Amino acid sequence: MRELKISTERHTQLLDITPQVREAIDGADGSAVLVFVPHTTAGVTINEHADPLVARDFESALQRIVPEDWDWQHIEEGEENAPSHPRASLMGPQVLVPLHEGRLALGTWQGIFLCEFDGPRTRSVYVSVLQ
Ligand code: ZN
Numbered sequence: 001m002r003e004l005k006i007s008t009e010r011h012t013q014l015l016d017i018t019p020q021v022r023e024a025i026d027g028a029d030g031s032a033v034l035v036f037v038p039h040t041t042a043g044v045t046i047n048e049h050a051d052p053l054v055a056r057d058f059e060s061a062l063q064r065i066v067p068e069d070w071d072w073q074h075i076e077e078g079e080e081n082a083p084s085h086p087r088a089s090l091m092g093p094q095v096l097v098p099l100h101e102g103r104l105a106l107g108t109w110q111g112i113f114l115c116e117f118d119g120p121r122t123r124s125v126y127v128s129v130l131q
Helices: 020-025 053-066 083-089
Strands: 002-007 015-016 032-036 044-050 094-100 110-116 122-130
Touching: 002 020, 015 053, 020 044, 020 110, 020 122, 044 053, 044 083, 044 094, 053 110, 083 110, 110 122
Parallel strands: none
Antiparallel strands: 002 122, 015 110, 032 094, 032 122, 044 110
16 A cells, blocks of 8 residues: 655645556556545545546535535534535545556546545545555
8 A cells, every 4th residue: 555645725625636646556466446535524536637627616516515504513622624524425535446457447537536625734545556
């Protein structure tokens, strides 16, 4: 397993990490790559990365689907991040990408995104090549 360290810049941000994942698996021999985020307020997903505005639309959509102004019960002193948890789980903590001849078998428009919901922070992303 390789651990990537990714710094996010905004509170809610989808960040294209496809180049870093490609570099981490460089030349690896296996059937698939597991990309896993060991966090409760960040996730990972695969979607279009050709147009960066798709990521921006995701950010707006998740903020609307899980709004700030609910009667949240999870209150941490000085760190109010209750909506960040369900937003992260909607995206999920992992994606699995097939490998074809040592390369990520992503579709033409697909990219792998780290989904930050409580940034800015430095996040870990675990990249494992499965045999
Ligand atoms: Zn929390």
